[in-house]
Amino acid sequence: xxxxxxxxxxxxxxxxxxxxxxxxxxxxxxxxxxxxxxxxxxxxxxxxxxxxxxxxxxxxxxxxxxxxxxxxxxxxxxxxxxxxxxxxxxxxxxxxxxxxxxxxxxxxxxxxxxxxxxxxxxxxxxxxxxxxxxxxxxxxxxxxxxxxxxxxxxxxxxx
Amino acid sequence: xxxxxxxxxxxxxxxxxxxxxxxxxxxxxxxxxxxxxxxxxxxxxxxxxxxxxxxxxxxxxxxxxxxxxxxxxxxxxxxxxxxxxxxxxxxxxxxxxxxxxxxxxxxxxxxxxxxxx
Numbered sequence: 700x701x702x703x704x705x706x707x708x709x710x711x712x713x714x715x716x717x718x719x720x721x722x723x724x725x726x727x728x729x730x731x732x733x734x735x736x737x738x739x740x741x742x743x744x745x746x747x748x749x750x751x752x753x754x755x756x757x758x759x760x761x762x763x764x765x766x767x768x769x770x771x772x773x774x775x776x777x778x779x780x781x782x783x784x785x786x787x788x789x790x791x792x793x794x795x796x797x798x799x800x801x802x803x804x805x806x807x808x809x810x811x812x813x814x815x816x817x818x819x820x821x822x823x824x825x826x827x828x829x830x831x832x833x834x835x836x837x838x839x840x841x842x843x844x845x846x847x848x849x850x851x852x853x854x855x856x857x858x
Numbered sequence: 859x860x861x862x863x864x865x866x867x868x869x870x871x872x873x874x875x876x877x878x879x880x881x882x883x884x885x886x887x888x889x890x891x892x893x894x895x896x897x898x899x900x901x902x903x904x905x906x907x908x909x910x911x912x913x914x915x916x917x918x919x920x921x922x923x924x925x926x927x928x929x930x931x932x933x934x935x936x937x938x939x940x941x942x943x944x945x946x947x948x949x950x951x952x953x954x955x956x957x958x959x960x961x962x963x964x965x966x967x968x969x970x971x972x973x974x975x
Binding site for chain 2: 768
């Protein structure tokens with residue numbers, strides 16, 4: 700995915716240099732041309748389509764914004780109302796079958812979703828340790844993490 | 859038209875600023891280091907998003923939109939990484955955890971080694 704987006708941007712830069720039209724209109728046209736080239740090469744080699752994956756990523760970005768807002772409302776309520784109702788725990792979460800970049804993306808997403816914060820990763824990179832604010836029931840907290848993980852795997856990691 | 863734009867700008871700026879303020883207050887008020895990091899990482903990201911959106915609506919050029927999107931992208935990548943480092947430092951120095959913390963599997967695993975799967 701990163702390779703494909705990079706190729707897309709490279710075509711855009713080359714096009715705006717070649718067309719001699721600096722500024723964003725030339726760049727956007729270049730992006731469109733790069734998009735067509737990358738999509739065509741995907742179709743020719745029978746790989747999953749670039750455009751569809753881009754749509755999945757935009758879909759995930761919308762979902763991410765929604766959960767970021769929910770996370771903020773949740774912590775704002777905890778801060779602004781008197782007394783504390785948290786039931787915090789540090790739980791381990793398995794990430795054996797992801798590579799380093801994917802673990803980093805997952806950890807960043809976990810930190811910005813409601814009630815969870817990544818504390819550490821184990822030395823061998825097989826476990827993430829997550830501080831959950833509302834984890835009265837450990838299984839339920841891990842289940843929430845699993846849901847985000849599944850979504851990331853389906854919509855972003857399926858390169 | 860300009861009035862509508864001003865109103866939207868004020869709403870976006872105001873919500874961004876209030877999330878930042880709530881986050882700052884949370885850093886003071888919440889019971890231990892991990893809860894404070896929850897407040898600082900989430901609230902500053904959404905607060906910055908609101909303020910950048912307000913700026914883009916007010917300026918209203920594509921250049922501003924691209925710059926704001928890039929700023930937001932780098933923030934979303936960098937802020938959680940910073941809070942991971944702070945949380946890791948807090949745990950390795952053994953900072954006091956809140957009394958109601960139910961379990962700490964990171965400490966368990968550092969003592970006994972991680973589970974074998």
